[in-house]
Amino acid sequence: MNIILLGPPGAGKGTQAKRLETERGMIQLSTGDMLRAAVAAGTALGQKAKSIMEAGQLVPDDLMIGLISERLDQDDTKNGFILDGFPRTTAQAEALDVMLEKKGLKLDYVLQLVVDDAALTGRIVGRYTCAKCGKGYHDEFEKPAIDGVCDACGSTEFKRRADDNAETVMSRLEAYHGQTAPIIPYYKQAGKLKTVDGMAEIDEVTREIKAILG
Numbered sequence: 001m002n003i004i005l006l007g008p009p010g011a012g013k014g015t016q017a018k019r020l021e022t023e024r025g026m027i028q029l030s031t032g033d034m035l036r037a038a039v040a041a042g043t044a045l046g047q048k049a050k051s052i053m054e055a056g057q058l059v060p061d062d063l064m065i066g067l068i069s070e071r072l073d074q075d076d077t078k079n080g081f082i083l084d085g086f087p088r089t090t091a092q093a094e095a096l097d098v099m100l101e102k103k104g105l106k107l108d109y110v111l112q113l114v115v116d117d118a119a120l121t122g123r124i125v126g127r128y129t130c131a132k133c134g135k136g137y138h139d140e141f142e143k144p145a146i147d148g149v150c151d152a153c154g155s156t157e158f159k160r161r162a163d164d165n166a167e168t169v170m171s172r173l174e175a176y177h178g179q180t181a182p183i184i185p186y187y188k189q190a191g192k193l194k195t196v197d198g199m200a201e202i203d204e205v206t207r208e209i210k211a212i213l214g
């Protein structure tokens with residue numbers, strides 16, 4: 001099964017994608033993670049993307065389309081993939097349709113996580129991850145059991161994203177409403193769109209998604 005998780009930054013796409021990976025053996029394809037890896041490695045793509053990401057804007061479509069097209073050709077997508085953070089524009093959505101058709105792949109569902117804007121800034125600004133295993137935490141909503149120690153792997157090193165600050169979040173939300181939300185009707189028309197209440201507790205969101213995917 002191949003799906004898209006769609007929603008504003010902080011909607012819980014990454015959290016739910018990780019659960020689907022564990023429970024269903026699907027693979028999370030997060031374009032944000034790919035770009036952050038490219039920035040950290042200092043590749044040509046990373047150098048182009050860095051300042052755009054720090055400003056909370058969108059990286060040009062042609063770069064993103066090329067990135068995801070190459071990624072879909074890797075073998076680990078064969079058990080199903082979860083697109084997290086792609087597509088983010090109408091051009092990306094249209095290019096995705098074309099590339100899936102060419103590759104003989106099918107998109108099963110587009111799950112839209114619906115969250116009030118007012119809740120998003122607080123969710124994003126407080127979040128951080130274990131630097132070793134990647135487990136996600138939040139200053140207020142999800143602290144490790146022992147302060148400063150990762151519940152999952154015991155590491156004491158944590159990291160925060162450079163763009164998870166109040167100022168950049170405003171631009172990211174603007175980009176979402178201005179450029180990404182317009183693709184929702186596109187998937188509705190294609191009969192692929194399912195909405196999920198992203199304001200619910202994390203486990204409840206997971207249950208809703210399970211009920212849709214079967």
Ligand code: AMP
Pocket residue numbers: 009031032033035052053054056057058059060064084085086087088092163172
């Ligand atoms: P994310 O981790 O999905 O929140 O993405 C972090 C940042 O990476 C975004 O704010 C954009 O600058 C960039 N980015 C990620 N995915 C895309 C995409 N599909 N199109 C354009 N820019 C993207």
